[in-house]
Amino acid sequence: MADGASASLPPWPMVPACYGWLSLDARGRWRLKGETISHPGLIAFLNAHYTHDAEGRWLVNNGPQRVYVALESAPWVLRLQPDGSFVTHTGRSVTAIGPLLLDAEGRLFLATDAGPAALDDRDLAMLLAEVLDPAGGTADEEALSALMSGASTLDAAAPRLQWKGLELQALAAADQQTAAARLGFIRNPQPESA
Template sequence: MTLSPDPAVLARWPDVPACYDWLSLDRRGTWRLQGEAVGHAGLVGFLSAGYGRDEAGNWLVHNGPQRVYVALEYTPWVLRLHPDGRLTTHTGAAVAGVVAACLDEEGNVLLETELGAGLLDDRDLAAFLAQCRCADGSVADDEALLAVMAGGREEGAQPGSQPGSQVRWRDLPLQAVTRAAVPQRFGFRPRPAP
């Protein structure tokens, strides 16, 4: 979701400087102001309601005419996998669809959604991994998952198959991705700068 401030607000205060290095989002979806977790429900709601991206792939919150840029510990979204199978973002938004499922070299799960890239909250990893299946329908074992993480082919994979194609989550092949490649692959800037 691309954010644009209200033109009337900008007309009233055209020279409000942007704010950098104050607001961040950690890997569990907690907002942080200068490193301190935001616990006030009203402030969390305000930040979540005004969260979006600009044309350059920076993530930010509008505070009236001011753009408050968000430093991302990993991805713009942190996703929760609920026991009933639903996915929601750290802002509480429902995820309608997932188009790609990835596993990085550290064992982090990344999901590409209609909202953008999201890191699965590590507290939901066990439930996610329990849903991963090998080509024969069995639950993916450690060896198969490690092969995906390494970007290699599992033993018994068909020639020409993609790395990780033998492990699936729901109907999606689990793909390898390196953490360093995530921002470029998914089109976001983790550290906005003036």
């Protein structure tokens, strides 16, 4: 009987996609028209239905409607745990893949097994305190500053800094390369023009 009942249901209506309403800030807080969402049920719904399309646009599926998300930093916002692991703003444990990308503003981006991510700025100092120079010692401020400014990328002989076996690389503004371009996501999805 359930099969017959579901077969008689009408198909989902064609609902236009929604743009410009939902965003995710750099600390992993959902915002609706710029206002922080605090309702636990709504946050749980957004977290559960958060995904992306083939073009790298991140969205929340709301039944038949796609609600595209404007990203202040990256699709996933990570918190660094005391054991060196990462947890997303939705509570999902993820693994870092490839290099850590540090920009001139001190923001850290990386690829994870869940997709592109940014480290919550509150955890940057904890991560940088564990960055090692090529000799295995703690990286000094001079080396970190050179990396952030992009100077170390211009010097092939510059020491390569690492965190837990992952290389830190500069995301140099001079290269006009943004985290979104490097990691393959669209920061602010827009409707396709007709």
